Each structure stands twice: as structure tokens, then as C-alpha cells.
Amino acid sequence: MESNSNLGIDWNACVIASGGYIKSGLPDKAFEMLKTSEEYKHGNSKGAAWENLIITYASIVLLVKKTYALYAPIASRFNLLSGLISIFQPY
Numbered sequence: 001m002e003s004n005s006n007l008g009i010d011w012n013a014c015v016i017a018s019g020g021y022i023k024s025g026l027p028d029k030a031f032e033m034l035k036t037s038e039e040y041k042h043g044n045s046k047g048a049a050w051e052n053l054i055i056t057y058a059s060i061v062l063l064v065k066k067t068y069a070l071y072a073p074i075a076s077r078f079n080l081l082s083g084l085i086s087i088f089q090p091y
Helices: 011-023 027-039 043-078 080-088
Strands: none
Touching: 011 027, 011 043, 027 043
16 A cells, blocks of 8 residues: 555555454554554644544454453463563554
């Protein structure tokens, strides 16, 4: 998406892409896309952008919590908790 110069990319396109990653069960890629979308905020869209970003970040947290709850009984064997938490370490 970013490599094609013919496409106009903005914060909303990144948020939509991150929503697709969340639905696909890829929270790490969704998180990266949200960080990218923060770079594209500008002008009067900042209020709407922050609202969408907060909602999408909350969706990622919900996905991680559901995944952890599902695999909590075997988390100690596979060290799942540290893997899930490492997604959010850059922030």
C-alpha cells in the first residue's frame, strides 16, 4: 500500500487496514498499522483520527485478552503471556 505512489494514503486507510488485521487474528500487524496511521494525522481530522485510533487499539487489547483467556491453561508450557505482551512493548 505504501509502496504504490499512485494511491493516496491517509490515517483512515491505515485504520481500516488494521481492522482487517484484527479480524484476521493478527494483532501485531494491526498494531504496526495503527502506529503508521498516527503519522498521517493532520489538520481538522485529528479529533476523528484519535477517536478511531482509540477504538481500534481497544479492539487489539480485547483480541489479546480473548486469546490469552483461551490459551491460559497451557500458557505456562508455551510461555504465551510473554509473547502477547511483547506486542505492546514499543509503547
